[in-house]
Every structure is written in C-alpha cells, then in structure tokens.
Amino acid sequence: MPLAALVADPFASTLALLALLWIAAKLGGEIALRLKLPAVAGELAIGVVLAGLVRVVPGFPDLAASAEAGVLANLGVILLMFMVGLESTVPQMLQVGLPSFRVAIIGVVVPMAAGLAGAWLLLPSGTSFIVDLFIGACLCATSIGISAQVLREKGASDSREGRVIVGAAVIDDILGLLVLVAVSGLAAVAGQGGGMPWGSLGRTLGLALGFLLVALTLGRWATPHLFQLASRFRSEELLLPLGLAFAFALAWLGNLAGLATIVGAYAAGLILEPAHVKFLEERERHSLEEMVHPLVATLAPLFFVLTGARVDPTALFAPSTLLLATVLALLGVVGKYVSGFGAGGGLRSAVIGWGMVPRGEVGLIFVAVGATLQVNGQPLLTPDIQAGVVGAILLTTILGPIGLSLVLGRASTGRSA
Amino acid sequence: MPLAALVADPFASTLALLALLWIAAKLGGEIALRLKLPAVAGELAIGVVLAGLVRVVPGFPDLAASAEAGVLANLGVILLMFMVGLESTVPQMLQVGLPSFRVAIIGVVVPMAAGLAGAWLLLPSGTSFIVDLFIGACLCATSIGISAQVLREKGASDSREGRVIVGAAVIDDILGLLVLVAVSGLAAVAGQGGGMPWGSLGRTLGLALGFLLVALTLGRWATPHLFQLASRFRSEELLLPLGLAFAFALAWLGNLAGLATIVGAYAAGLILEPAHVKFLEERERHSLEEMVHPLVATLAPLFFVLTGARVDPTALFAPSTLLLATVLALLGVVGKYVSGFGAGGGLRSAVIGWGMVPRGEVGLIFVAVGATLQVNGQPLLTPDIQAGVVGAILLTTILGPIGLSLVLGRASTGRSA
Numbered sequence A, B: 001m002p003l004a005a006l007v008a009d010p011f012a013s014t015l016a017l018l019a020l021l022w023i024a025a026k027l028g029g030e031i032a033l034r035l036k037l038p039a040v041a042g043e044l045a046i047g048v049v050l051a052g053l054v055r056v057v058p059g060f061p062d063l064a065a066s067a068e069a070g071v072l073a074n075l076g077v078i079l080l081m082f083m084v085g086l087e088s089t090v091p092q093m094l095q096v097g098l099p100s101f102r103v104a105i106i107g108v109v110v111p112m113a114a115g116l117a118g119a120w121l122l123l124p125s126g127t128s129f130i131v132d133l134f135i136g137a138c139l140c141a142t143s144i145g146i147s148a149q150v151l152r153e154k155g156a157s158d159s160r161e162g163r164v165i166v167g168a169a170v171i172d173d174i175l176g177l178l179v180l181v182a183v184s185g186l187a188a189v190a191g192q193g194g195g196m197p198w199g200s201l202g203r204t205l206g207l208a209l210g211f212l213l214v215a216l217t218l219g220r221w222a223t224p225h226l227f228q229l230a231s232r233f234r235s236e237e238l239l240l241p242l243g244l245a246f247a248f249a250l251a252w253l254g255n256l257a258g259l260a261t262i263v264g265a266y267a268a269g270l271i272l273e274p275a276h277v278k279f280l281e282e283r284e285r286h287s288l289e290e291m292v293h294p295l296v297a298t299l300a301p302l303f304f305v306l307t308g309a310r311v312d313p314t315a316l317f318a319p320s321t322l323l324l325a326t327v328l329a330l331l332g333v334v335g336k337y338v339s340g341f342g343a344g345g346g347l348r349s350a351v352i353g354w355g356m357v358p359r360g361e362v363g364l365i366f367v368a369v370g371a372t373l374q375v376n377g378q379p380l381l382t383p384d385i386q387a388g389v390v391g392a393i394l395l396t397t398i399l400g401p402i403g404l405s406l407v408l409g410r411a412s413t414g415r416s417a
Helices: A011-034 A039-056 A067-086 A090-095 A097-122 A129-140 A144-153 A160-192 A198-230 A239-256 A261-271 A274-284 A288-309 A313-317 A319-342 A349-355 A360-372 A383-408 B011-034 B039-056 B067-086 B090-095 B097-122 B129-140 B144-153 B160-192 B198-230 B239-256 B261-271 B274-284 B288-309 B313-317 B319-342 B349-355 B360-372 B383-408
Strands: none
Touching: A011 A039, A011 A067, A011 A288, A011 B067, A011 B239, A011 B261, A039 A144, A039 A288, A039 A383, A067 A144, A067 A239, A067 A261, A067 A288, A067 B011, A067 B067, A090 A097, A090 A160, A090 A261, A097 A129, A097 A160, A097 A319, A129 A160, A129 A319, A129 A360, A129 A383, A144 A160, A144 A288, A144 A349, A144 A360, A144 A383, A160 A198, A160 A261, A160 A349, A160 A360, A198 A239, A198 A261, A198 A274, A239 A261, A239 A274, A239 A288, A239 B011, A239 B288, A261 B011, A274 A288, A288 B239, A288 B288, A319 A349, A319 A383, A349 A383, A360 A383, B011 B039, B011 B067, B011 B288, B039 B144, B039 B288, B039 B383, B067 B144, B067 B239, B067 B261, B067 B288, B090 B097, B090 B160, B090 B261, B097 B129, B097 B160, B097 B319, B129 B160, B129 B319, B129 B360, B129 B383, B144 B160, B144 B288, B144 B349, B144 B360, B144 B383, B160 B198, B160 B261, B160 B349, B160 B360, B198 B239, B198 B261, B198 B274, B239 B261, B239 B274, B239 B288, B274 B288, B319 B349, B319 B383, B349 B383, B360 B383
C-alpha cells in the first residue's frame, strides 16, 4: 500500500509500543501478585523478559531504545514522587527528620565500608584504592521509586515507616552526591598526590541544602499566594497543569542544585497542601491528588517495565562478573538492611531497612559517572568491574521490593488510591 | 559547578519546558476568555508568540523543536479524541450518520472546487493543473481536535451538532485520504498521459472502510469479553492502562489502514461503553472517562500551544504569499461553512459549518505530502505556493474556533468536565 503509506504517522508505532508496554506491565504485575510478590517486581521482571525477546525475536520492538517511551517513563517516576510528596506535609516530614537522618547516615556508611572491603578482597591486588572506594559509593545509592510503589500497593504510603524511608532517601540523595563529588575529586587528583576536595564538597552541600531550605520555607510561604492568584482566572482545568508546572519547575531547579529531579518533584508535593489550592479544588470538584493519580497509574508502570528492559542479561550472568555481583549485592542488601535499626522509636526497622535496599536508576547513574572517571589517563573502571557493579545494583533492585513486600505482610492488600 | 553537573539530568530541561508550556497555555487561554474568545484560540496564539520569542530572544527554548514536548502533544490530541469517543456510543453516531455524510461530502466537494478555481485564477498561467487540484485537496482537510476542544469548553460535546461535526470529520478523513491518493496518483502519471488511479482508490477506500467496519462490529462484540477477562485480575489500576492500550492499539491499526491515528482512537472511545467495563469501574470507583479527563487536561493544551508554535510567521506574512493565503483561507472558510447546511433536520447549520473550518495539522500533513510529489522530475509545489497554502491552513485554524465559539453563544460557559 504505497499510497496509504502517504499518511502513515511515525507516531503510530509509538502508540503500538505503549499499548504493548501497558498490557505487559499488567500481565507481569498479575503474575507477581499470584506468586505473592509485589506487582512492581512483576513489572520489572516482564521488562527483563521483553528486553530478552528483543535479542531473540527478529523485528521485536526495542523498548529500551524508544525515546518516546523513555520520556513517558521518566515522567512516570517524577509524577509518582510528586504524588508521594502530596500525601505528606512538611511538618509530618520534620517529625521523622531525626530517624530519617540516622537511617540515611547508617545507610551510607555501612554499605560504603562493606562495598569497599568486598571490592578490596575480591578484586586483583593491583587495583587502585579509588576503584574500591567508588564501588563502595555505588552501594550507597538509594532508588526510592520502587519502594514508594510497594508502599502504595500495600497501602502503607502514609505510615510513619513510609515517611522515614522517603525522608532518608532524600537525605541519601544529598549524601550520595557528596560521596560522588569526593570520589570524583580524589580520582582527579590521584596522580598528583592531592587530597580530599573540601572546597567542592562544601559548595555541593551548601547548594543542595540551600535549595531544600529555600523550597520548603520560601516556597511554602509563596505557594498559597500563587495559587490564590491563579484562582482569579476564569479558565477551567487550571489546578492540574499549574500544579504539575510547579512540580516540574522545582524538579528542574533542584537538579540545577545537584539533586535528582525526583527529589525536587517530591519537595513540590510536600509543599503543596490542600489549603493552598482549596479555591481551585472546590471549583474543579477534584483534589490535586485525585487528578495526579490517573497520570501515575498510566505512566509509572512504563518506568518500571523500562527499568527492567534496560537490564543487560548477558552482563549480569557472565561467570566472571557473577561472583562480584552476588557478593556486592549481598553486602548492599545487608548494609541497607541494618540502616533500618537507626530509626528507633518503635518503628519497624525491617520495613525501613528493606525499603532502602533498591539502588535502581540512581545506582546506575553512579556507575555512569564512574565510567567517565580516569586516573592517570586510564579509565577508572574496567568493563568487567562495571558489569559486576551493575549486576549488584540490579539484584538489589529486584530483591528490595520482594523483601519490603514480605515484611509489610501479605495480609494487607489494601487499595492504593 | 562542574561536580554538581555530574548528576545533571538531561530530562530536567524538558521538565522546565513543560512547566513553561503549561503556564503559557493557561495565560493564553485566560487572555482569550477575557476577550470572549475560546481558550483554545489563546493557546494557539500563545504558541505563535512563543515561537516568535525563539527568533528574537537568544537562548529561548525552541519548543517546536522539542521531541519530548512533541510526544506529549501528540498523545494529548489522541487522548482528546479518545475522550470525545467515550462521550458517544456507536448507535448515537449511526443516528447522525446521514447528516454527517452529507456534511462531509459537501465539505469536500465545495472547498475542492473553490480552491481549484481560486488557484487557477491566482497562480501564473503556466502552472500545472495538478497544482490547482492539489491546492483544492488541501482545503478539503478537517482537523477535528480544535473544534472538539471548543465544543468541550462550551459544554456542547454531546450535542447532536457536536456528533455531526465529529462524524463528518471521520468521514472526511476517509474522503481526504481518497483525494490525496487520487491527486498523488495523477501527479505520478502526469508525464505519461495516464489517468485516474482507480485501482489504488478502490483499495484505499476498502481498507479504510474495512477497518472501521471491523472495529465497530467485531471490536464492539469482543470488547466486553476482553474487559471481563481483565476483571478477573487481582491487580489494581487496570482500567485506565488497559483502556488506553485498547485505544492506542486501534489508533495504530487504523493508521495501518490509512486513517489518522486520532480516528482510530476516537473509534476506540466510541466502542468502549460503561457496560463493557463496569466490573473494573466498580472496583476502581472511577469511570474510565473520569480518569482520562486529567490526562486530557494535562496534555491537550501542549498540543494546541505546539500547533501554534509550529507556525512560521515569516512564511505567513510574506507579501508574495499573503494574497494567495487570504483568498484560499476565505474560500476554505466559506466552503466548509456551507457544508453545515447539508446537515438539515433542525440542526444548527452555522455551528456545524464553523466546526468543520479548522484544517490544522491535517491540512499541514496534506501539504507535507504535496511537498514530496514531483511532475516530470520537478517538484509539484514551489516554496511560494507552499507558504501560501500553509498560510491559508493556519488562518482557518485560528478563525475556526473563534467562529464556532461565537455561534455557540457566549452565554453558555458551562463546565466541560
């Protein structure tokens, strides 16, 4: 049909891919639920399967390579964290500030030490100490999106444990950034006998903390005024586009300050409270949370399936990297698990510990940074070491939601809306 | 901050752009409403303004070039048409089948004849008859998205006139396809003295009609079974992802059959009825329409702003093309306006006529097809003629919603949710 092809829309194949991804996500989630696992583990696993099919079936669409699906997946995790933020308020988070801080500190120090020791024992004796240090750094990362989804599935998003996990993950984002800056700085000066880059560390910390401080104080003060101004508009359907504009603007600004975009989106959700937007909510007869929910239900599964699809099974199961990956994953799980004991105050430490386990895309960003580092003109990480660390990150990403789901109890299958 | 840039997320600038687009869309819509114009006209106009700023302000983000925003805008119009489809049923549309058919036929024949005559009078005498024919073809196009949005704003989506407009636009999509196939076929054989490509025309018509027939009968029969199967799943948040998967799959299949993706998405909405998905709707406590609505409210404005941003003001206002553009736009408006009289049966012909006026992205696709055509190895359309036709299409796209809004009456500012 060369003539019908005249009006062939290049976007049509994206639509077909999205339809496939949604059906796959729901099938994967269903299989996981029947196996008493969280749905998100099934979505990750079906992603791995689909990526495997790309290698085996000729012409099968390569989802990991689809820029269009990637855009929607990125939006999915940002909207998920915005919604998690909407479920809490700044005072509620300050209440869990100290336990979160203890969990975050332990969850950085222990995995760092454990990863460093593990790398030192497993890697050949000639390996630079910076490499061991960097592997430890990768085990510090926390990816909150997956745990947030498990908490939603189990109806535990607004439990105190849920708040401690999210709070610790936000603090972890800053600590992880500092660790990255320190290791990168050490790598840069390793040849010249330099030391710790204290100046860079101070600037990085100041910028990240400064952003959060300004957002949570000035932002929280300004928001009601902004939305009251908007409520003078005669236009309809204002609340959701303007709420999202606010969240995305904060995600962008936070990223300029060195934070992950999901941290900025989460902060936006934390700042926005029903009282700030009540005029618009009354007029539109739906709360912001109610309207963000369908967006999350649509786009977040794409993020989880694509996260799975980005796994390279050949890197994971190569015998040379399997030992390194397994040991690092074990150390990574144990290191974050013990961080749960830092919470104290009658909080379920196992829930918090397991919630901190997944490294997900944050860990992979760490590896990507490491791949650009050089010591004395040589790349810091060999391909074998990179594959081992990636394998460990993926294992924690699969094990995390399973462990969290188990300790949250199979009984509670409460709705998440 | 070279070290904070370590974790700079390339997606962050997309988030900033989206925030800007939403704020701009709502500002533009508000200004339009205050001028007693439909909000969508303001969204289109603010897009033109933003595109102008790209030329004037160094470093201003080029929204028309953003692939990420383009993905979301494309989704926006597809979701809009899916939602319009959800608001009607197949029997309701069959009821307006005959009036829609008359409107569609008149709306193709009259603009075609008028455009042909106008082009023959205005263009230099040496111009090929195929060019006149092609310009007539471009005036046949109907872009339903903008009118659908005006109908929503005025609370007239489910009026009989609204249904006739949408029904006629679907038939127009098939007729427009046939016209394109005919003109392209004539251009291909122009040098060799061939005639009308009847075989291609028959295959094109059969394929497009066949798709709609199968979708509206077999699809309508199968859908309840499919969603009943899905309702046995234990997973949550099934209805929206599976509903969208259905819509997107039909949009893709329809495009394979030569139809625009929005026609397939509209057909999917028409097929899906509350009775088909009642088990899932009961479980999730929200109807499919309610859940699609926030997606449309978020993404459709992006489509309208980007449609405006794709206007090239220099092409529109060049003196050499201004006369051609103005005359063709006038003929295009009158040609579609008179099609409204085809509806009969006590329907408001002015509402229907104005609803058919915008050519929007469908007309631009026609021009893009024309730009690829050659006669005797020479391009069919000169850049001047292309600019004139594009100008005419843009004028109808701006005038259409304004006219429709005026004839729908300023009094009815009913909510569109």
